[in-house]
Amino acid sequence: MPRPSPATLAVSAGRPARNQGSPVNPPVVFSSTYTSIEDPTGSLLYTRYDTETWQPLERALAALEQAELPGLVFSSGMAVIDAALRLAEPGAVIVAPRHAYLSTLTAAHEQARREGGTVREVDIADTEAVIAALRPAGEAPAGMLWIESPTNPMLEVADISRLAAAARAVGALTVVDNTFATPLLQQPLHLGADVVVHSVTKQLAGHSDVLLGAALTSSTELHERLLARRRTGGAIPGPMETWLALRGLRTLALRAERSEQNARELARRLEAHHLVEHVGYPGLASHPQHERAAAQMSGFGPILTLRPRGGAEAAAEVTRRVRLWLPATSLGGVESSLERRRRLSAEAASVPEDLLRLSVGIEDLEDLWRDLEAALTASVPAGS
Numbered sequence: 490m491p492r493p494s495p496a497t498l499a500v501s502a503g504r505p506a507r508n509q510g511s512p513v514n515p516p517v518v519f520s521s522t523y524t525s526i527e528d529p530t531g532s533l534l535y536t537r538y539d540t541e542t543w544q545p546l547e548r549a550l551a552a553l554e555q556a557e558l559p560g561l562v563f564s565s566g567m568a569v570i571d572a573a574l575r576l577a578e579p580g581a582v583i584v585a586p587r588h589a590y591l592s593t594l595t596a597a598h599e600q601a602r603r604e605g606g607t608v609r610e611v612d613i614a615d616t617e618a619v620i621a622a623l624r625p626a627g628e629a630p631a632g633m634l635w636i637e638s639p640t641n642p643m644l645e646v647a648d649i650s651r652l653a654a655a656a657r658a659v660g661a662l663t664v665v666d667n668t669f670a671t672p673l674l675q676q677p678l679h680l681g682a683d684v685v686v687h688s689v690t691k692q693l694a695g696h697s698d699v700l701l702g703a704a705l706t707s708s709t710e711l712h713e714r715l716l717a718r719r720r721t722g723g724a725i726p727g728p729m730e731t732w733l734a735l736r737g738l739r740t741l742a743l744r745a746e747r748s749e750q751n752a753r754e755l756a757r758r759l760e761a762h763h764l765v766e767h768v769g770y771p772g773l774a775s776h777p778q779h780e781r782a783a784a785q786m787s788g789f790g791p792i793l794t795l796r797p798r799g800g801a802e803a804a805a806e807v808t809r810r811v812r813l814w815l816p817a818t819s820l821g822g823v824e825s826s827l828e829r830r831r832r833l834s835a836e837a838a839s840v841p842e843d844l845l846r847l848s849v850g851i852e853d854l855e856d857l858w859r860d861l862e863a864a865l866t867a868s869v870p871a872g873s
């Protein structure tokens with residue numbers, strides 16, 4: 490059989506073996522330890538090391554990301570990001586997007602402080618600038634390139650294959666946080682990345698009911714190191730969370746298709762609207778990396794940014810006026826949500842004060858549009 494498409498793998502990968510009378514879904518095992526009398530090599534020993542409840546999700550994510558080894562699930566996206574950052578040698582330079590996920594930048598800077606390393610923040614969409622930052626004249630070459638594409642919340646799109654090749658040429662590992670695209674739209678290992686990390690919390694699980702993270706790699710050495718970190722760090726997901734994530738993953742393709750349809754149409758309508766200053770969406774021809782996104786990804790995802798006329802106050806008012814859209818952080822759920830990022834004191838100052846990040850869900854498009862347009866009309870002062 491040829492390799493099934495990601496939409497099929499989301500449904501079919503990680504199922505139990507088809508034996509007469511076996512369940513079609515993996516059982517959830519609540520047990521912290523296993524019977525063990527002899528040398529435990531090759532059998533389950535203790536749940537912080539491995540458990541049968543993780544394996545189906547780890548196999549499914551590996552199939553989706555085209556990883557040659559099973560994935561490694563962690564208790565949250567940040568738990569896996571912490572483990573992946575530690576793949577950089579102590580004291581290494583880490584090149585990272587200036588608009589990476591906030592806690593990722595915090596974790597990278599904390600690690601650099603602890604170990605005497607450096608974080609070089611770059612505009613990840615500016616390929617030449619990133620390549621220059623990997624090996625600046627007279628300075629140490631980078632040990633790790635961290636990529637997010639599209640970035641959060643500015644939706645900048647990186648040229649993953651060129652950057653991964655440039656990183657490899659200077660001996661740096663490339664890690665891609667693929668949370669925004671999901672493996673449905675882009676498979677970074679295939680584009681040359683060494684490790685992919687996910688906040689499974691977001692669109693992969695998809696129902697805003699669970700926190701979970703995962704790492705994928707085809708390198709035995711990196712897999713071993715991530716596994717060792719999970720064992721000693723102990724940031725493991727519980728059986729119920731793992732089961733919920735796999736349950737959510739089964740409908741990924743349907744949810745993603747509907748969310749993107751909604752997002753595309755909302756982006757188009759908002760861009761033409763007289764109360765709107767700016768719309769950011771990689772699927773719009775006006776997006777600075779629209780063509781790169783179209784070539785690299787097989788879709789544009791559910792996230793867009795909106796800057797209403799009337800500045801930060803009008804943007805804040807939109808989040809108070811919406812009735813259907815949920816004013817909340819996080820993204821990738823079945824429900825549409827929005828937030829003004831700069832209300833968070835830690836958000837980068839280069840993110841505009843009036844920027845709303847919208848995560849588009851699977852509700853009826855016209856209901857979403859009516860609610861958002863009514864909120865805009867009530868929030869933007871006349872004459873702005």
Ligand SMILES: *Cc1c(COP(=O)(O)O)cnc(C)c1O
Pocket residue numbers: 565566567568570590593637641666668669687688689690691700701702
């Ligand atoms: C949410 C998010 C994370 C962190 O994941 P948690 O599951 O909340 O720990 C990391 N990267 C991106 C891009 C995210 O959106």
